[in-house]
Amino acid sequence: MIGFSVNGKRVDLDVDPSTPLLWIIREQLGLTGTKYGCGMAQCGACTVHINGEAVRSCVAPVSRVAGKAVTTIEGLSPDLSHPLQRAWLEEDVPQCGYCQSGQLMSAAVLLREKPRPTDDDIDEAMTGNVCRCGTYPRIRRAIHRAAEIVAKEGAR
Amino acid sequence: MIGLKTIGRETSSRKANKGIERRDFLKISVAASGGLLIGFQFPAISALASAEQASAITFMPNAFVRIGTDERVTVIVNHSEMGQGVYTSLPMLLAEELDADWTKVGYESAPVDPKYNHPVFGMQITGGSSSVWSGLKQFREAGAAARAMLIAAAAQQWNVDATSCRTESGAVFNGLSRKLTYGQLVGAAAKLTPPAQVQLKDPKTYKLVGKPIKRLDTPEKLNGKAVFGIDVKLPGMLTAVIARPPIFGAKMKSFDDTRARSMPGVRKIAAVPSGVAVIADSFWQAKMARDVLRVEWDEGSMAAFSTNQMMQDFRERAKTPGKSVRKDGDSASALDNAARKIEAVYEVPYLSHLMMEPLNCVVDLRADSCEVWTGSQFQTVDRANAAKIAGLPNEKVQLHTTFLGGGFGRRANPQSDFVVEAVQVAKAAGVPVKVIWTREDDMAGGWYRPAFLHAIEGGIDESGNPVSWRSRLVGQSIMAGTPFAAMLMKGKDYDPASVEGVDDLPYAIPNVTVESHQAEIDVPVQWLRSVGHSHTAFAVECFVDELAGLAQKDPYRFRRALLQKQPRYLGVLDLAAQKAGWDKPLPKGMGRGIAVHFAFGSYSAHVAEVSVTDGKVRVHRMVCAIDCGEYVNPGIIAAQTEGGAIFGASAALFQELTFENGRLQQTNFHTFPVMRMNECPEIETHIVESNEKSGGIGEPGVPCAAPAIANAVFAATGKRIRRLPIRMTEAV
Numbered sequence: 001m002i003g004f005s006v007n008g009k010r011v012d013l014d015v016d017p018s019t020p021l022l023w024i025i026r027e028q029l030g031l032t033g034t035k036y037g038c039g040m041a042q043c044g045a046c047t048v049h050i051n052g053e054a055v056r057s058c059v060a061p062v063s064r065v066a067g068k069a070v071t072t073i074e075g076l077s078p079d080l081s082h083p084l085q086r087a088w089l090e091e092d093v094p095q096c097g098y099c100q101s102g103q104l105m106s107a108a109v110l111l112r113e114k115p116r117p118t119d120d121d122i123d124e125a126m127t128g129n130v131c132r133c134g135t136y137p138r139i140r141r142a143i144h145r146a147a148e149i150v151a152k153e154g155a156r
Numbered sequence: 157m158i159g160l161k162t163i164g165r166e167t168s169s170r171k172a173n174k175g176i177e178r179r180d181f182l183k184i185s186v187a188a189s190g191g192l193l194i195g196f197q198f199p200a201i202s203a204l205a206s207a208e209q210a211s212a213i214t215f216m217p218n219a220f221v222r223i224g225t226d227e228r229v230t231v232i233v234n235h236s237e238m239g240q241g242v243y244t245s246l247p248m249l250l251a252e253e254l255d256a257d258w259t260k261v262g263y264e265s266a267p268v269d270p271k272y273n274h275p276v277f278g279m280q281i282t283g284g285s286s287s288v289w290s291g292l293k294q295f296r297e298a299g300a301a302a303r304a305m306l307i308a309a310a311a312q313q314w315n316v317d318a319t320s321c322r323t324e325s326g327a328v329f330n331g332l333s334r335k336l337t338y339g340q341l342v343g344a345a346a347k348l349t350p351p352a353q354v355q356l357k358d359p360k361t362y363k364l365v366g367k368p369i370k371r372l373d374t375p376e377k378l379n380g381k382a383v384f385g386i387d388v389k390l391p392g393m394l395t396a397v398i399a400r401p402p403i404f405g406a407k408m409k410s411f412d413d414t415r416a417r418s419m420p421g422v423r424k425i426a427a428v429p430s431g432v433a434v435i436a437d438s439f440w441q442a443k444m445a446r447d448v449l450r451v452e453w454d455e456g457s458m459a460a461f462s463t464n465q466m467m468q469d470f471r472e473r474a475k476t477p478g479k480s481v482r483k484d485g486d487s488a489s490a491l492d493n494a495a496r497k498i499e500a501v502y503e504v505p506y507l508s509h510l511m512m513e514p515l516n517c518v519v520d521l522r523a524d525s526c527e528v529w530t531g532s533q534f535q536t537v538d539r540a541n542a543a544k545i546a547g548l549p550n551e552k553v554q555l556h557t558t559f560l561g562g563g564f565g566r567r568a569n570p571q572s573d574f575v576v577e578a579v580q581v582a583k584a585a586g587v588p589v590k591v592i593w594t595r596e597d598d599m600a601g602g603w604y605r606p607a608f609l610h611a612i613e614g615g616i617d618e619s620g621n622p623v624s625w626r627s628r629l630v631g632q633s634i635m636a637g638t639p640f641a642a643m644l645m646k647g648k649d650y651d652p653a654s655v656e657g658v659d660d661l662p663y664a665i666p667n668v669t670v671e672s673h674q675a676e677i678d679v680p681v682q683w684l685r686s687v688g689h690s691h692t693a694f695a696v697e698c699f700v701d702e703l704a705g706l707a708q709k710d711p712y713r714f715r716r717a718l719l720q721k722q723p724r725y726l727g728v729l730d731l732a733a734q735k736a737g738w739d740k741p742l743p744k745g746m747g748r749g750i751a752v753h754f755a756f757g758s759y760s761a762h763v764a765e766v767s768v769t770d771g772k773v774r775v776h777r778m779v780c781a782i783d784c785g786e787y788v789n790p791g792i793i794a795a796q797t798e799g800g801a802i803f804g805a806s807a808a809l810f811q812e813l814t815f816e817n818g819r820l821q822q823t824n825f826h827t828f829p830v831m832r833m834n835e836c837p838e839i840e841t842h843i844v845e846s847n848e849k850s851g852g853i854g855e856p857g858v859p860c861a862a863p864a865i866a867n868a869v870f871a872a873t874g875k876r877i878r879r880l881p882i883r884m885t886e887a888v
Contacts, residue, residue: 033380098561134802
């Protein structure tokens with residue numbers, strides 16, 4: 001049995017501990033917002049938070065999260081109220097949308113650690129997240145906009 | 157949250173929107189649907205099914221719209237949403253004519269039915285950058301017809317003349333005091349006969365069309381709720397991963413599954429026509445077992461295939477005349493008499509579509525029915541091919557189009573490869589099954605943008621005016637063997653998709669010859685975003701720059717002079733140059749390049765600014781001008797143009813598929829890279845205001861990126877780029 005929390009809810013699973021967290025989240029827990037893109041930490045579509053850190057869940061064995069707190073895109077906010085989600089809406093960021101969960105989860109850690117990120121900070125934090133549709137310019141704008149929202153309204 | 161999405165199961169969607177935990181939501185879904193859980197939050201099983209479900213309280217005057225007593229307007233979209241915004245732009249057209257309240261408008265993917273056929277292509281398909289222009293009439297007329305019926309219903313109720321009524325924001329009005337909302341009129345309107353003819357609005361009165369309306373599908377793409385094919389889950393479903401041949405055309409001789417069979421979760425291992433299917437409880441179990449499966453392949457005729465050798469063969473072939481595509485004047489003698497001449501050979505490699513969502517397909521095959529869930533761009537063909545394998549008539553097969561995690565043409569496969577295979581696996585499994593391709597499977601799976609070679613020679617006269625141009629192309633045909641071959645290749649002995657974008661060379665050059673060699677190679681090839689234009693624009697626009705260099709003229713003004721009779725080319729060229737500040741000096745070490753091209757009914761020009769440091773090209777800025785005629789949503793046009801530029805830049809800078817000993821050398825994002833955030837330039841898009849016929853937008857942003865960047869590299873370094881991806885060591 002491996003016990004951890006997902007979006008604030010306790011789960012105990014009897015699974016092969018070497019299974020990547022990604023597939024546990026998607027197939028066992030039914031949280032399909034976290035996406036498979038490469039299976040080798042190259043594209044970032046599977047990004048989730050483990051104890052607040054952005055992690056590529058496709059290469060993280062589920063054993064690694066025992067006793068830890070996992071947050072997926074479904075747990076970012078209950079109602080699209082996270083400053084990043086609001087900024088993403090305002091900038092109309094997604095195209096196909098497949099990579100956006102991972103983009104948001106990476107951006108969420110960036111914004112928490114650097115409430116007023118520079119373009120270089122954005123490059124550093126977001127370069128592991130690929131978008132084949134090419135939404136990067138809008139993602140960049142949306143992160144800056146989210147930072148403005150946070151500055152105006154205070155962090156969540 | 158209204159307008160977020162129209163969902164067949166109203167109960168579940170409302171509860172979900174209140175933020176109920178996903179797991180509780182699942183239970184509710186199960187309860188609400190009598191134990192049948194299909195997906196987590198899948199849009200209505202089909203438009204028809206949900207229309208029946210609630211027929212007493214909805215008004216569905218035609219195939220494209222349904223209005224409920226709750227005021228919701230559901231637009232049924234016959235094109236697939238793969239990022240290009242059709243779930244917004246097509247509903248905008250319908251809502252415009254309907255005078256709907258935009259906040260009440262949602263969308264649903266159309267089932268497979270001839271009434272959802274593409275009006276020009278005659279089948280259900282999303283491709284050719286055609287969704288908006290082909291839907292202009294369909295969706296506006298559907299909205300106008302619904303509006304006319306709602307007005308008639310209100311007029312009847314008030315006992316007034318219909319012409320004295322007006323509509324606004326989801327309601328009919330008469331005089332100052334009388335108002336009935338569309339929801340209130342649903343019952344009465346449903347009893348009326350749709351009008352034979354409708355009057356469409358004067359575009360000057362548009363309230364939605366032409367404005368940068370926000371996409372309807374954004375909210376569900378920000379909280380994990382959007383359902384892609386890979387997210388669909390059926391009760392009792394197993395997951396399959398396939399061991400496919402390592403070489404195109406190789407056949408399975410035998411396999412040893414002793415170890416694989418004993419792996420946890422493995423339910424069945426079966427030979428299928430495409431290889432060996434490992435069917436397990438979960439993806440990871442199936443993949444782990446697939447990876448230890450031992451398969452012996454008969455390697456076949458491609459076992460020695462090498463792309464190096466292939467390009468060598470292409471170079472030889474280009475020395476001989478090909479099939480004539482275009483012949484204006486006599487390019488050979490004009491070249492002989494030219495004051496100065498130049499020749500160049502341009503080469504581009506095979507490319508993978510590399511959609512973020514790898515291929516996948518869910519199939520529930522029963523004795524007398526078959527249901528397929530997948531991100532398809534080619535519904536008519538996919539259903540027919542699935543039916544053939546299932547041994548069922550077409551009507552017994554339903555295909556549900558999910559969101560597509562990128563398409564770029566790969567999900568419109570002429571053989572429905574990923575659908576057909578999944579039906580075959582479902583046959584072997586005996587239960588519902590989801591086939592998932594790993595990234596490596598997807599990349600090795602073929603159906604690439606074909607490699608091409610362009611051998612071009614040209615000459616100029618004493619004053620620097622081009623007098624001769626000859627292009628010879630060598631590459632595989634995409635259209636041969638597809639449902640479009642007959643339509644497109646009629647009377648031609650070459651594939652128009654190979655030469656599109658060079659056959660219509662727009663420059664004022666008196667002697668032009670274009671010839672095509674069709675290469676026969678057993679690597680499956682397919683349309684990839686911008687198809688032939690993805691390589692013709694590179695070759696043509698780079699060679700135009702080389703001619704400008706030969707004439708010692710400025711590349712922008714050189715083009716200008718040759719496009720005097722091409723106002724729309726000129727329009728985008730001037731706009732891009734002006735917005736980029738073409739004549740403004742750049743810092744040392746930087747260069748600016750320009751390219752212009754026509755594709756899919758739209759004109760596009762890019763100016764790129766680059767620097768080259770230690771052999772590494774960095775694109776700093778791209779200025780794009782686009783003229784797509786009459787347009788619907790400028791926000792989406794900008795997004796598609798930006799995305800197209802990045803897609804084209806990725807190919808120009810990074811991407812190449814190569815084969816050695818028949819085996820693909822690239823496997824994943826690390827060996828077939830995509831442009832990333834830190835490499836992404838600033839991009840501006842400028843739209844030409846135009847009343848011309850509406851053109852495409854999904855693809856026209858791609859072709860100019862590579863030549864604009866390559867020409868900028870020349871401006872920065874004095875070195876010509878003749879091969880993609882750009883490697884400064886190969887520059888000449």
